Amino acid sequence: MEYLDFELPIKDLVEQLEKCTLIGKESDVDVSETCVNLQKKLDKTRVDIYKDLTAWQRVQLSRHPDRPYTMDYINAIAGDTFMELHGDRTVKDDKAMIGGLGKIGDQSFMFIGQQKGYNTKTRQYRNFGMPNPEGYRKALRLMKMAEKFGIPVVTLLDTPGAYPGLEAEERGQGEAIARNILEMTRLKVPIITVIIGEGASGGALGIGVGDKVYMMENTWYSVISPESCSSILWRSWEFKEQAADALKLTATDMKKQKLIDGIIKEPIGGAHYNRAEAFKSVENTILKAAKDLMRLTTEKLVEKRMDKYANMGVYKE
Template structure:
């Protein structure tokens, strides 16, 4: 298991516990009490570290290499029922944006989300989760198909941003994202959006307009990454921690500012430490929120979504 810088005290205690257990197995010395003391200290250390995470540490948690990605969630939620759909019917199939039909229980959903890779080869294949315009147009095509058949949409956001390359700009990156935002505001089926990792800039907003917007506990959602913010304001990445605090990008910040509806709690140590618990929490959140939306008429769904976003940033004296 990989540990982040601020998790090193946990690693040290974990190593001590493993050594203690090995000594107990390989000798006749009773180390039960010693192991229990280390376990107790380990739990206390974990609680102390994870309950006091800074904004930058949450950003680091959202990028943990062992954290589950979009396809991990979809496979866990839908099993063999997931049918991936490809292509935007215009340019090509964007591997950074995946989507398709899947079932949770007896209810069908259209799942759409950015997919990152788990090693060098797959990261290149998935373009590091950064979609081109054809990815957003594929997403819109799938949303429109879902609307046609009355199927609710679930979007899973995990991207460092839309791809900023020359080819993407030539093919209309800004227009593709803007079109998705417009079309999602008036889609006549329930939309549930979940930030499962990084939620950066227009790359996230391109599939981020929903009736219900949820965030996993150790994720972030912002117009810009802390590093990019730091490089613009201070001409250096050295101030990324200060930028993260100022951006108010964590899930508690988003909830307090009423920009999201719900925070999905993660296991102690992050989503990657107990994937089954994380997947179950996401499944329950989807089912609960769909129950709250399924009886609304298409007109009410659109009105609720429009009102939700029109109220953002409005303060009454």
């Protein structure tokens, strides 16, 4: 388990507890009471640290190397029913954007999401979760396929942004994202979106237009990352914590601004501390949202979605 800077008190207590347990096993000394006290102290420290995290600490948790990624959620939720589909039928298959058909119970879904890597080799293979235009065109192809067969779409967002390379711009990165946003507003099947990690810029929004949009507790969703915002405003990354606060990018902030529909609670310490619980929470949220949305007629579904986004940013004095 890797620990972030603000989690170091937890690391120290975990190490003390492990040593205490080891002493008890390898000697005749009774350390049971000491171990119990250390466990109580560890539990209290965890609660104290995670109950009031700053925006920047939540950004750090969203990037935790042990945090589950899109394929982890899909494999846990859909299991062996998931069948990945490849290619945009124009350029190639973008490994940073994955998608395919799968079932939760008896209900079929089209799962789409950005996928990051677990080590240096797979991060390069997945392009660090930053899709090229062909990734967004693949996503749109799969959405259109889902529409054809009346299958709800589930998108899982976890990207530091769309790939900003020269080749991506030459192949129409901006147009691909804009096209997805346009087509998703009028797609004739339910769209359920869950931010499971980083939700950065148009890279996330390219598959983020949903009837229901949810954020996991320790994720962020913003037009720009705190580091990039800091470098633009202060010409330095040193002010990234101030930028994170100013951007109002946490799930709580987004819910207050009515830009998302709900927050999915995470286990204490983040989704990586109890993956099974995190997977179950996301699964239950998807099923509940799908049940509600599938009651609507196609016309009402599209109308409500368009009204939802048209009303964002509108206010009366």
